Amino acid sequence: MFKLFQPNKIFQITSKAPKYVLFLFVVVLSVGLTEALVLSPEDYKQSDAVRIMYVHVPAAWISLGIFSSITFLSISGFIFKNKNFFLIAKSLAPSGFVFNIIALVTGSIWGKPTWGTWWAWDARITSMLILALFYVMYLISWRIYENEEKVFKISTIVTILGIINVPIIKYSVDWWNTLHQPASINILSKSSIHSSMLFPLLIMTAAFALFSLLIFLMKYNTELIKIKNKGLDRL
Amino acid sequence: MINELLFMNGYGVYVLSAFSFTLLSFTALYLVTKIQFVKEQSKFVAKFGSLNTEKANSAKSQRINKEILANATNN
Numbered sequence: 001m002f003k004l005f006q007p008n009k010i011f012q013i014t015s016k017a018p019k020y021v022l023f024l025f026v027v028v029l030s031v032g033l034t035e036a037l038v039l040s041p042e043d044y045k046q047s048d049a050v051r052i053m054y055v056h057v058p059a060a061w062i063s064l065g066i067f068s069s070i071t072f073l074s075i076s077g078f079i080f081k082n083k084n085f086f087l088i089a090k091s092l093a094p095s096g097f098v099f100n101i102i103a104l105v106t107g108s109i110w111g112k113p114t115w116g117t118w119w120a121w122d123a124r125i126t127s128m129l130i131l132a133l134f135y136v137m138y139l140i141s142w143r144i145y146e147n148e149e150k151v152f153k154i155s156t157i158v159t160i161l162g163i164i165n166v167p168i169i170k171y172s173v174d175w176w177n178t179l180h181q182p183a184s185i186n187i188l189s190k191s192s193i194h195s196s197m198l199f200p201l202l203i204m205t206a207a208f209a210l211f212s213l214l215i216f217l218m219k220y221n222t223e224l225i226k227i228k229n230k231g232l233d234r235l
Numbered sequence: 236m237i238n239e240l241l242f243m244n245g246y247g248v249y250v251l252s253a254f255s256f257t258l259l260s261f262t263a264l265y266l267v268t269k270i271q272f273v274k275e276q277s278k279f280v281a282k283f284g285s286l287n288t289e290k291a292n293s294a295k296s297q298r299i300n301k302e303i304l305a306n307a308t309n310n
Contacts, residue, residue, distance in 0.1 A: 007299065008297070008298060011302055011303075012298075012302060015302055015303075015306050033254070037240070037250070037254070038240065042243075042244065047244045047245075048243035048244045048245075048247070048250060049246040049249060049250065051243070051246075051250045051254075052249065052250055052253045055253055055254055055257040056253070059257070094264065094268065095264065098260050098261075098264045101260065102257050105253075105256050106253040106256065106257065109249050109253045109256070110249070110253065112249060113246055113249050211261055214265070215264055215265065215268055218265075218268045218272050219271075219272075221272060222268070222271050222272045222275050224299070225272075225275040225278075225279050225303055226275050228279060228299060228300060228303060229275065229278055229279050229282060231294075232279070232282045232283060232294060233282070
């Protein structure tokens with residue numbers, strides 16, 4: 001089954017896909033921005049400040065999702081001795097890190113009008129900051145180590161340590177008294193968010209997911225060409 | 236109408252700066268990734284051009300190399 005994921009085979013698809021993904025991203029983002037900034041209602045408590053949610057929440061969701069995927073891929077890379085898993089994980093990291101920063105910065109901007117402060121050492125915010133540090137460590141590990149085996153090992157250790165933080169981020173609002181509000185959207189129980197706000201939120205999430213797919217494809221293609229460049233040197 | 240849209244009951248500066256930061260981050264990440272991609276592609280084309288016929292034919296036997304060259308020409 002893993003033969004299907006061999007770089008030589010999937011490059012045909014990954015090299016052509018970015019332009020279509022970019023087009024789709026622009027369309028979905030345009031719809032999302034119109035919904036988020038114009039059509040969606042203001043909140044009865046937070047008024048228009050609630051609109052920050054449409055960038056803050058999808059960014060946080062996707063950065064958590066990407067980190068979990070990186071951990072899964074890194075561990076799978078070790079189990080199945082497949083270098084391509086590491087390459088996919090490495091290509092996912094830049095967009096995950098940027099989404100993490102977006103979640104922190106937009107959260108800080110949202111905090112000022114709602115809590116009266118740009119920053120608080122609250123459990124949710126601090127654990128998101130720790131996730132950003134794990135992203136930095138992961139990205140640095142790929143830059144400083146030349147030896148392939150060593151990079152695989154170090155980057156996987158970083159992700160395993162970092163993944164411990166993911167459930168802490170998720171449940172921090174339930175385990176501790178935090179300034180950050182509890183989750184409004186639950187998969188297993190009834191969500192407390194109204195459909196008029198849920199719809200734009202889902203569209204913006206789709207747009208952000210398409211953007212991370214676009215960056216992943218471009219980065220993955222770059223990594224494959226880098227490998228092929230080394231191959232030409234060896235000829 | 237436009238004033239109302241920008242003012243957002245006094246929260247406009249917060250909302251618009253959050254959205255602007257997001258879109259600027261997207262643009263920056265896209266451009267950095269694109270530049271890295273184009274740089275590697277150009278390096279590949281230059282290296283390929285410097286190969287002798289025998290080595291070039293051997294490299295061309297790999298489908299992925301042919302794809303990279305074809306994409307570079309299309310871009």
